[in-house]
Amino acid sequence: xxxxxxxxxxxxxxxxxxxxxxxxxxxxxxxxxxxxxxxxxxxxxxxxxxxxxxxxxxxxxxxxxxxxxxxxxxxxxxxxxxxxxxxxxxxxxxxxxxxxxxxxxxxxxxxxxxxxxxxxxxxxxxxxxxxxxxxxxxxxxxxxxxxxxxxxxxxxxxxxxxxxxxxxxxxxxxxxxxxxxxxxxxxxxxxxxxxxxxxxxxxxxxxxxxxxxxxxxxxxxxxxxxxxxxxxxxxxxxxxxxxxxxxxxxxxxxxxxxxxxxxxxxxxxxxxxxxxxxxxxxxxxxxxxxxxxxxxxxxxxxxxxxxxxxxxxxxxxxxxxxxxxxxxxxxxxxxxxxxxxxxxxxxxxxxxxxxxxxxxxxxxxxxxxxxxxxxxxxxxxxxxxxxxxxxxxxxxxxxxxxxxxxxxxxxxxxxxxxxxxxxxxxxxxxxxxxxxxxxxxxxxxxxxxxxxxxxxxxxxxxxxxxxxxxxxxxxxxxxxxxxxxxxxxxxxxxxxxxxxxxxxxxxxxxxxxxxxxxxxxx
Amino acid sequence: xxxxxxxxxxxxxxxxxxxxxxxxxxxxxxxxxxxxxxxxxxxxxxxxxxxxxxxxxxxxxxxxxxxxxxxxxxxxxxxxxxxxxxxxxxxxxxxxxxxxxxxxxxxxxxxxxxxxxxxxxxxxxxxxxxxxxxxxxxxxxxxxxxxxxxxxxxxxxxxxxxxxxxxxxxxxxxxxxxxxxxxxxxxxxxxxxxxxxxxxxxxxxxxxxxxxxxxxxxxxxxxxxxxxxxxxxxxxxxxxxxxxxxxxxxxxxxxxxxxxxxxxxxxxxxxxxxxxxxxxxxxxxxxxxxxxxxxxxxxxxxxxxxxxxxxxxxxxxxxxxxxxxxxxxxxxxxxxxxxxxxxxxxxxxxxxxxxxxxxxxxxxxxxxx
Numbered sequence: 060x061x062x063x064x065x066x067x068x069x070x071x072x073x074x075x076x077x078x079x080x081x082x083x084x085x086x087x088x089x090x091x092x093x094x095x096x097x098x099x100x101x102x103x104x105x106x107x108x109x110x111x112x113x114x115x116x117x118x119x120x121x122x123x124x125x126x127x128x129x130x131x132x133x134x135x136x137x138x139x140x141x142x143x144x145x146x147x148x149x150x151x152x153x154x155x156x157x158x159x160x161x162x163x164x165x166x167x168x169x170x171x172x173x174x175x176x177x178x179x180x181x182x183x184x185x186x187x188x189x190x191x192x193x194x195x196x197x198x199x200x201x202x203x204x205x206x207x208x209x210x211x212x213x214x215x216x217x218x219x220x221x222x223x224x225x226x227x228x229x230x231x232x233x234x235x236x237x238x239x240x241x242x243x244x245x246x247x248x249x250x251x252x253x254x255x256x257x258x259x260x261x262x263x264x265x266x267x268x269x270x271x272x273x274x275x276x277x278x279x280x281x282x283x284x285x286x287x288x289x290x291x292x293x294x295x296x297x298x299x300x301x302x303x304x305x306x307x308x309x310x311x312x313x314x315x316x317x318x319x320x321x322x323x324x325x326x327x328x329x330x331x332x333x334x335x336x337x338x339x340x341x342x343x344x345x346x347x348x349x350x351x352x353x354x355x356x357x358x359x360x361x362x363x364x365x366x367x368x369x370x371x372x373x374x375x376x377x378x379x380x381x382x383x384x385x386x387x388x389x390x391x392x393x394x395x396x397x398x399x400x401x402x403x404x405x406x407x408x409x410x411x412x413x414x415x416x417x418x419x420x421x422x423x424x425x426x427x428x429x430x431x432x433x434x435x436x437x438x439x440x441x442x443x444x445x446x447x448x449x450x451x452x453x454x455x456x457x458x459x460x461x462x463x464x465x466x467x468x469x470x471x472x473x474x475x476x477x478x479x480x481x482x483x484x485x486x487x488x489x490x491x492x493x494x495x496x497x498x499x500x501x502x503x504x505x506x507x508x509x510x511x512x513x514x515x516x517x518x519x520x521x522x523x524x525x526x527x528x529x530x531x532x533x534x535x536x537x538x539x540x541x542x543x544x545x546x547x548x549x550x551x552x553x554x555x556x557x558x559x560x561x562x563x564x565x566x567x568x569x570x571x572x573x574x575x576x577x578x579x580x581x
Numbered sequence: 582x583x584x585x586x587x588x589x590x591x592x593x594x595x596x597x598x599x600x601x602x603x604x605x606x607x608x609x610x611x612x613x614x615x616x617x618x619x620x621x622x623x624x625x626x627x628x629x630x631x632x633x634x635x636x637x638x639x640x641x642x643x644x645x646x647x648x649x650x651x652x653x654x655x656x657x658x659x660x661x662x663x664x665x666x667x668x669x670x671x672x673x674x675x676x677x678x679x680x681x682x683x684x685x686x687x688x689x690x691x692x693x694x695x696x697x698x699x700x701x702x703x704x705x706x707x708x709x710x711x712x713x714x715x716x717x718x719x720x721x722x723x724x725x726x727x728x729x730x731x732x733x734x735x736x737x738x739x740x741x742x743x744x745x746x747x748x749x750x751x752x753x754x755x756x757x758x759x760x761x762x763x764x765x766x767x768x769x770x771x772x773x774x775x776x777x778x779x780x781x782x783x784x785x786x787x788x789x790x791x792x793x794x795x796x797x798x799x800x801x802x803x804x805x806x807x808x809x810x811x812x813x814x815x816x817x818x819x820x821x822x823x824x825x826x827x828x829x830x831x832x833x834x835x836x837x838x839x840x841x842x843x844x845x846x847x848x849x850x851x852x853x854x855x856x857x858x859x860x861x862x863x864x865x866x867x868x869x870x871x872x873x874x875x876x877x878x879x880x881x882x883x884x885x886x887x888x889x890x891x892x893x894x895x896x897x898x899x900x901x902x903x904x905x906x907x908x909x910x911x912x913x914x915x916x917x918x919x920x921x922x923x924x925x926x927x928x929x930x931x932x933x934x935x936x937x938x939x940x941x942x943x944x945x946x947x948x949x950x
Contacts, residue, residue, distance in 0.1 A: 078596070373826075375825055375826060399828065424819065445808055446808055447811075447812050
């Protein structure tokens, strides 16, 4: 792709290694003004590392960076700002007890090119004025006096973007900005980005969602395993081609959805209400049924009660009121409310749970594969009473590693050293090994590459065909709509609707996610 | 281009993997460097030959059979406290109350020996005082553990305060039972009847504590590594959320582990009074509750490793004492040397966890430290 203009940013032959890991090797990338570039790649392909070298977090081992054709050294975030580069990270870096304006002016030592004397009075008023100007110019919606802890995720993200613009950045890098947004919020963000493009700013978004690439970007650059694979004009390519470049081989993009067989109720939740420790209602009168041989998707903006719902069913969350009925094959029902998970286990209810926080809840990061497998089995009677049996978990670990193709140096490797996808395979593998009758998973593919994601979808479908009642909490609506038989939508702890996964459309679910409606419950 | 490069001089990166061999090489290297630094400081400040100072330190620890036994006794008592603390620390329960738990055992043992003299045979006193010491140590650990489990109180402050309570109680009973009257101390308990004194095993006065320490250390090694309870407590230490998720009763594990910790500390107190010292003072515990934390931490809570780290501590303190007397130096000089060595040993952990790369001068050589 030839272009006669001088690129705003030009990276030449960039290599960055961490110990023996090569994060980027010989990457060449040109970014032009007035364009939105998508940086596409799977997890671990080096997208964020590459951009971190622009924003001054890392310094390249080899290679050069040019801004407007001039070679530059960016060795700190401050250098990056001096060159007009600003990055919005996936994990927001805001002070919770400060207002938007206070956060935005944090660390700024000059105003309109003039250095602010060190002991000058903090001028929040001028700052607020300037923030409003920026907001009006691009269509942001920020209240400068609102405290960060009162803000929604989307508002926090907006503050981050305004912060970067306030500092005068004209090259903006956004790291997976839509991961935490609803479709409606994403739309809003994209409009803002388009306004910025119109204003001549350069925007880079790091992403692995193809439909977003198609929707927002002018160009797309693909990275794979740290190497630059190619740059395409978005309008001249398609999802299949981009995926193949990303993965390096032909990949089918459809998620299977086998027809449910032998469907009957397995779990009936009735009027479930859960309050957090400080008395905030997290689940409000939630009722639904999960059936055998079916995937029940659960959609909702994060923090709408998904976590509490699964934890309540697993016996990890005190319940205010309501019933959780486990339906046996013969139709008899057991109320699980008030039982600890040990008692639930003793009833013969095999409940597998893949929690959202894999390393903080589902697994122990510092323990090896064997000890992590043992979490579910250590109570079983061993050869000598009181002592752990490591042989069975070792066999299971070996089996999971073999069957799910877990990449690990060995069974004695602490689990934190594994990549996200492999961690998830270990966790899901262990839970499935319980021969569950109910399988609950929260954000099972978050942070996973395409291959690993499809492995997980396959495992879920296998369990569904085995007759397991699957409850799948997801965040990517496209996936939910392709995988689930039915979708339960939660909004603010209430059920705002249950839709059929085969007929529902994204917009409909998106609306249910933001509006508490008294939809049908079934 | 190269001239204008502002590449930082050093990069610090976290190590992904390090071989056991390299790990120990770094540790040994750090001790060697520490010895060299100690030698320089010794020469500069005292004008003594550092080699003879070191020789005298070794002599102070291993110079005679008597000195070796004294070293072993010190090591045993310190090791027991360290081993007692290991499960609590592995569970990330910061038990700074090892000293107080030992003192509780000391007080219980002393009470039994003083109050029961002439009331029952010596063997029975030994048994009763053992049970009392175990119970007292366990109680002293149970109180903060219970409050932690129930109300999530801060165990660091709680256990620390329990130390002062124990020491004050001991101070009170020393005055109450002082002997001879007005001396402000207890003196040797039951000097004539030797009631409640532990028997001397195989003619060696300190053999019994050494044996007990060996048994306790091996027990703890197995307990932490192979038992279900040991597994549970390390899961609780790593992540309470995971523990709850797999149905471990976190509060129960905290209380159970701390009781075990208190039992061993109580046993240590019993050995101190009935076995080696035959008296009770407010300083009988001699800061081992804190020193034990360091010993346990240096060994990464591995009881077998604590034998080595404990030996280092005892060697330094005994050797330090020896050079003070042998060369007429200020008593603090030994502490200075101990401080330097500890600084390097603890500092070496940084180099085990992190790697330092210097800026490449030419070509591709990157120096590792």
